[in-house]
Amino acid sequence: MSIHCTTLLRKVTLPAFLFIISNSMSAQSNNDDVAIIKQNRTASNAAIAKHDVDGIAKFWLDDFVQVIGRGTYETGKENIKASWKALFDNNTQVSYIRNPEEIIISDNDTLAWEKGKWIGIHTYSKDGNYAAMWIKRNGAWMLKAELFVSLEANKQEQ
Numbered sequence: 001m002s003i004h005c006t007t008l009l010r011k012v013t014l015p016a017f018l019f020i021i022s023n024s025m026s027a028q029s030n031n032d033d034v035a036i037i038k039q040n041r042t043a044s045n046a047a048i049a050k051h052d053v054d055g056i057a058k059f060w061l062d063d064f065v066q067v068i069g070r071g072t073y074e075t076g077k078e079n080i081k082a083s084w085k086a087l088f089d090n091n092t093q094v095s096y097i098r099n100p101e102e103i104i105i106s107d108n109d110t111l112a113w114e115k116g117k118w119i120g121i122h123t124y125s126k127d128g129n130y131a132a133m134w135i136k137r138n139g140a141w142m143l144k145a146e147l148f149v150s151l152e153a154n155k156q157e158q
Helices: 003-049 053-057 077-090
Strands: 060-067 073-075 095-105 111-121 125-137 140-153
Touching (some): 003 095, 003 111, 003 140, 053 060, 060 077, 111 140
Antiparallel strands (some): 060 073, 125 140
């Protein structure tokens, strides 16, 4: 092989190798981020089951936005915490379970999209779909917004 071919091969191989390593590291980072968001969702579901409002709000940003299944919405962590507290005070059996089906991390690892199904227990709706926007702040994944859509009414409990 000539010196020219060897030099050319090195010039092509090194960037290709670095590209593969970079993509591999990015994929691992994305897998780690997805796992963290799933853990956060599991912790949030557990907090709902215990009616632990602070545990639910642990992952919310101060300017968090939540659209509930019937289409009404609230903004601000403290306002939404007050609504959850009122819900639990008025319905001691209510609970919700959110089951993520897909979590996509942005190409710059600072935003994430979560979508899935939710189940309502002792509430006006049995189930529906949801979507959530996560933002990584200071290395922690926090919720910026959640959107819930009721798809099946729980007629006996309306």
